[in-house]
Amino acid sequence: MSRRFSPQSIALTLAAPLVAAVFGLGISSIALMITHNSPLETFRAMWDYGTQVGSLIEMVNLGAVYYIAALAVALTFKAGLFNIGVESQIRLGALFAAWIGAMFTLPPVLHVFVILVVASLVGAMWAFLPALLKVKRGVSEVISTIMLNSIGSALSAYLLADHFQQLVAGSNNVTTKPLPQSAWVPDLMSWLNRVGIKDVPGGGPYGLVFLAVALGFLYSFIVNRTRFGFDLRASGASPTAASVSGVNPKRMIILAMMLSGAFAGLAMMPVMLGESHAYTLGFRGGVGFTGIAIALLGRNNAVGIAFSSLLFGFLEVSARILELNGIATEIYIIMQGAILLSAVAAYEVVRRYRETLNARALARAGVTA
Amino acid sequence: MNELAVELRHIVKKFPGVVANKDVSLKARRGEVHALVGENGAGKSTVMKVLYGMQRPDAGEILVDGQQVRFRTPAEAIAAGIGMVHQHFMLADNFTVLENVILGSEPTKHGRIDTAAARARILEMAAAYGLDIDPDAMVENLGVGERQRVEILKVLYRGAKILIFDEPTAVLVPQEVDELFAALQGLRAEGLSVIFISHKLDEVLRVADNVTVLRHGQTVAEVAADSVTAQDLAELMVGAELPTAPPRSTVPHERVVLSLQGITVGGQGTRDLLHDVSFEIRAGEVVGIAGVEGNGQHELIDAIIGLAPCQGTIVYNGTDISRFSVARRRDSGMGLIPEDRQREALLMGSALWENRMLGHQRSAPVARHGVLQLKAVKADAAVIMREYDVRAPGPETPAHALSGGNQQKFIVGREMSRQPSLLLASHPTRGVDVGAQAAIWEELRKARDAGMAILLISADLEELMAMSDVIKVMLRGRISGTFDPQRTTLEQLGVAMTVASA
Ligand SMILES: Nc1ncnc2c1ncn2[C@@H]1O[C@H](COP(=O)(O)OP(=O)(O)OP(=O)(O)O)[C@@H](O)[C@H]1O
């Protein structure tokens, strides 16, 4: 985990994602050509659309949601676990937060705070189940979280339809009772106005983008600077050495999974408190799965994950223009996948290249021990 | 019979920050046991990894049977008849002995693994070389000594003509060493070549025909074993005197630090892994445990540190800690030097300063209110490296980049840095060179005189005799005898370790 900040070293650090992006574009080009589209024009259209103010705001909003989900996944990667259940932890966290949050009004900031607490508690509790199964019965968390995703989505659909639903006249959208205004978090459009950016139709960046940023700092702090984070990383690096050092492996599984679930529960909060003000059936799915890819691309590093989230958000938003050109928007999924795979390969290539460079530099300098 | 089997010419190998091999040359003939000696970090393991195709040299030539070769992978070296038994075993834990031995070169019959043929061959080889092992045992249940035998079988199974042993005797007790050496003589008689690395100079002289001495990555001498003494070798290696143990001038205190009463650890079968073990260690006392590997030593340490569930009572500094967690026991001042340093005591991919925290992450100076004190930790890691002469570029160096002996020195330094009131030390000087061994013994003696209690488990009987105030022999999970090192000979101990009625 050593870091040296020479220009060359920084260039090398950036090289992997760049190479991956270029490679990912290459593969996407092939996919486009197979479907008889011009890659250059497609990319140009995506770039032009994606860099408009409205699109960039959407990118940030989507990126914030992905970011929180990816942090949740990364936490378990650090511990040598794999929480695939982020998807349903997000969903149940949001559903219960919406339901409970709409039951009362409180002073504005406090109300938001209570909703956030509920969302993360529910996420943590849903993640506790697979942890318990692993600790007590040795069930792989990979399997149990996948199954709990199915159960979670069925459960949330049932609860929403039969218990939490509020019928809205003239709409067939199934939704919970709207949150009172005290639970709304205003967007940041007025901030943008102040620096000369005009209003756009879709609204400004969610206020809770700051929640994502704060969670990024929190993640980094917990993982790198606290004893708990050390225990977590030690368990991931060597379970044997960790338990000899006094880490209780069972406790660590439970804590890591619950903390991950607590993060996951918060992932939809920027949208819910900033825009929809209720849990609706139309809430986007797959955030938890995208989070896995982003955590991998970002190498479990808070900053790396931030860039990856924005990249994924950018691709997704900018691909929307393609519909107008008669190109399947799903091309962005191919791009995301291609970038991820190339990144994993590129990290390895750069790592080896760096070692060779080191060895050569030494050979030239004739350094001795 | 005296043709050269292997020749290394002017090998150079560099790592980031370190030149591991500056200029290493070595010649081994057919039918020869050739020893490679040098202090920790001299580059012994590295040059053997080069020969075995695990590392590519930056310069130099390798000749096998007079032909120049260039190995890119161990597979190519194996194909050329070179086999290696590593200092740190590379076995798949969840496989059986048989599966590990044939892994990668499975005999097949009609497209399926021919287990029967494999078993027959393994048993035959095991008998021929005196390597007693159960082919169906799971490797995770084996002790270090048995694991080594699996490694040796693995190499022989691949038809090696040139065998490299990296510190094969470090983990063995005298009888096992004798068995191994007898096997080596057998190999030599068949015209095979053996290159072996060791820090135990007496053994080197006993078994080797010729000795190559490395110093700071360079070959400084090649001598015939019968023309030198251990002292000569030590001087060639480090310019140091052989360590001698001055007799103890202090006496243990009266205060009991650790008291074990009826400690029993159950096993999977009918026999307990540890049965009704009771003894006390007083402040300033060193209790040595002698025994053949796998007779309950590991379980004893695990029971005391809280890793193995056990019956009986453990009283530590007047408190019954039988129900305490591992963390609580460690934090109450127990230092631990585990048997298998790479698996149990290090995070191999992490920097040394991170490893400084391992096992100490809950207390000052590593953490305060749960927050790591990274600056203090890094500074402290540097201090340990200096005081224990850990040769590595710095605290940022990852643990895997250290030579085996330097890893061990770091672990000893880390555990001593907390000034534990009890040190559980399994093979504390395993793999360290004669100079560093003397230094570690000196540190342990100083701490002992200042009141630290030590439980010393060692395969090195001379170490036990030199350091212990009392020696207990473990046999099949029980304490089978207690000896006063002043009035016991190595032979008596050796007998007690293998014969039940002591
Ligand atoms: N993979 C690696 N990366 C960086 N440095 C390394 C690596 N492997 C070994 N070294 C360094 O090369 C030097 C020689 O190490 P080597 O393991 O060959 O020593 P050794 O003679 O076997 O010592 P010991 O007796 O302690 O086992 C040491 O300074 C070590 O830190």
Ligand SMILES: [Mg+2]
């Ligand atoms: Mg070595």
